[in-house]
Amino acid sequence: MTLIVHPYRRGPNGEVIRLESKPSQPHNDLAGFEASRHRLWGAPVMLKLGLELLPSLVEYDLYVENEQLDQLKAELETILAALPELTSATHHDEEFIRFRVGNIAEAIRLARAAGGGVYIG
Numbered sequence: 001m002t003l004i005v006h007p008y009r010r011g012p013n014g015e016v017i018r019l020e021s022k023p024s025q026p027h028n029d030l031a032g033f034e035a036s037r038h039r040l041w042g043a044p045v046m047l048k049l050g051l052e053l054l055p056s057l058v059e060y061d062l063y064v065e066n067e068q069l070d071q072l073k074a075e076l077e078t079i080l081a082a083l084p085e086l087t088s089a090t091h092h093d094e095e096f097i098r099f100r101v102g103n104i105a106e107a108i109r110l111a112r113a114a115g116g117g118v119y120i121g
Helices: 036-041 044-048 054-058 067-081 083-090 094-114
Strands: 002-010 016-018 030-033 062-064 117-120
Touching: 002 094, 030 036, 030 094, 036 054, 036 094, 044 054, 044 083, 054 062, 054 067, 062 067, 067 083, 067 094, 067 117, 083 094, 094 117
Parallel strands: none
Antiparallel strands: 002 016, 002 030, 002 117, 062 117
16 A cells, blocks of 8 residues: 545535645655654654654644745655654755755645645545
């Protein structure tokens, strides 16, 4: 199984409607393998860096909206700034992490353009 990321909007009754917007190349909807919930996003080093949203993937899927989009974007920037530490602590190579971070950032861009949110799960 894989973790996916995609933008969405809320319908009139609050239901989640996946946006049909496609990520620009080279991005796609992959956020990692199911094991990435624990081995990457929920790794102790992520909490040490002060991340809150992404480590919560250990317990549940994320629906990130409004001001939390800024928080998610800031978490991605923190991850990129700490890549050497993260590759050592999580045993994921830099390209694996960088590509998934890019996919999440692209979903944020698409969500903002549509006034929606980002799903990761």
